[in-house]
């Protein structure tokens with residue numbers, strides 16, 4: 639994949655007329671979570687993927703011995719369809735909660751807010767990526783920033799855009815005086831995990847958030863690599 643050069647990608651503050659595009663990119667690119675949730679053994683719904691597989695095998699065995707395969711297969715397929723829709727609902731709730739709490743007023747919540755920013759990557763006049771920074775809520779010292787909304791549209795992924803966005807977000811944090819940068823990502827998200835680790839983030843801990851195993855990653859912004867959160 640040909641990397642886009644620094645000259646080709648413009649990274650700047652989001653403009654008021656681009657907030658809808660940022661929401662659209664967020665919804666579209668985070669749809670990958672559906673796949674992730676589907677393959678997760680965590681019980682996002684009332685039963686986990688692993689339990690569904692076991693249930694299906696047991697149902698098939700019962701069907702084999704009772705010779706009522708059609709009925710049992712119908713039960714298994716129905717269960718899977720229900721699980722898929724439950725996961726879809728989880729994803730939609732996550733999206734609407736995020737949009738409600740963080741993205742309804744991007745300009746006032748990020749651009750005009752002290753210690754926060756919302757940047758977009760523009761290529762050929764088109765917004766192709768986003769990233770945001772805000773004060774990390776659970777740090778009383780106020781010296782830790784949280785990285786959010788790191789998304790690059792599928793067509794431009796793996797071309798250096800994410801790294802450029804992260805460079806700009808990191809520079810913003812250093813200039814503002816933050817000493818640490820943290821972020822959360824879903825465990826099992828190979829793209830984001832590789833991306834952050836490659837950039838120099840270290841895993842701090844895993845937590846459970848709304849039934850999803852989430853990893854917190856951390857990086858020091860100080861020259862001397864001292865943890866301060």
Ligand SMILES: CC(C)(COP(=O)(O)OP(=O)(O)OC[C@H]1O[C@@H](n2cnc3c(N)ncnc32)[C@H](O)[C@@H]1OP(=O)(O)O)[C@@H](O)C(=O)NCCC(=O)NCCS
Pocket residue numbers: 667668670788789790791794795796797798799800801802822823824827828829830832833834836
């Ligand atoms: C994660 C994401 C922002 C990365 O952006 P990007 O522009 O594709 O990243 P870059 O091109 O700068 O990649 C830098 C490095 O990250 C790693 N990486 C990026 N995408 C990867 C992938 N699909 N698989 C494995 N490693 C990947 C690689 O090490 C890559 O370096 P390389 O191409 O020289 O091997 C982008 O894939 C994305 O938007 N994903 C969907 C949304 C998401 O998961 N966001 C994170 C939410 S916490």
